[in-house]
Amino acid sequence: KGAPAEAIPEGFEIRESPTDGLVTLRKQRAHATTPEERRLIEDTIRDQTMIEHFIVDPDGDSLVVYVNHLEGPTGEGDDLAARFEWMNVEDLVERAQLEALMRFELRDAHKRLFQAYRWCFRGRIDDWIPLFHPAGLASVLEKTVPHLESESFFDLY
Numbered sequence: 001k002g003a004p005a006e007a008i009p010e011g012f013e014i015r016e017s018p019t020d021g022l023v024t025l026r027k028q029r030a031h032a033t034t035p036e037e038r039r040l041i042e043d044t045i046r047d048q049t050m051i052e053h054f055i056v057d058p059d060g061d062s063l064v065v066y067v068n069h070l071e072g073p074t075g076e077g078d079d080l081a082a083r084f085e086w087m088n089v090e091d092l093v094e095r096a097q098l099e100a101l102m103r104f105e106l107r108d109a110h111k112r113l114f115q116a117y118r119w120c121f122r123g124r125i126d127d128w129i130p131l132f133h134p135a136g137l138a139s140v141l142e143k144t145v146p147h148l149e150s151e152s153f154f155d156l157y
Contacts, residue, residue: 018055018066018098032061032106037137041065041104044141049149055098062105066098067148101153102144107134116140118156131156 008014013028041056041063053068103117114137117128132143147153 018057018064019100020097029060031058032109033058033063033104037104037112038063040137041141041145044138044145045148048145051149053098059103062103064100065102065104065148067101068098101148103128104137104140112136114140116144118144118153121154129157 008025011028012025014023015026016023038056038058042054045051045054045056045065051067055066057064057066100119102119105115105117107113107115113134115134116131118131120127120129132140134140144156147156
């Protein structure tokens, strides 16, 4: 009911959920992280992995990395096309859902120190596991990003 809005109301933003693509209108949220830090994570993932389909989503004091679950940690040398040779890979990727794998939380805004977390997939836990000690973002990425597409991801503690 009612008339369609002509514009987005002031103080609101349109957001698409990385996990299910649901589009919502919500109040704008402040983010403690910077666009440059987000780009650093995106560039590092592109440079150090073969993952093509991912989103780095600002969430308060964190940047959360969502990866197509078909491109995430599945085993050394695993090839998406080989695993699903019976299906058109582009169709498969388009239909796949993204899932949160890593989170980089700003722990010290003055020194720009980040704590890395990885998602735990152990049925009863389903929570973030902290990794290493807080450090500069580049250092944290160096220790974590190469593991995003291999079984070693599950060994990170």
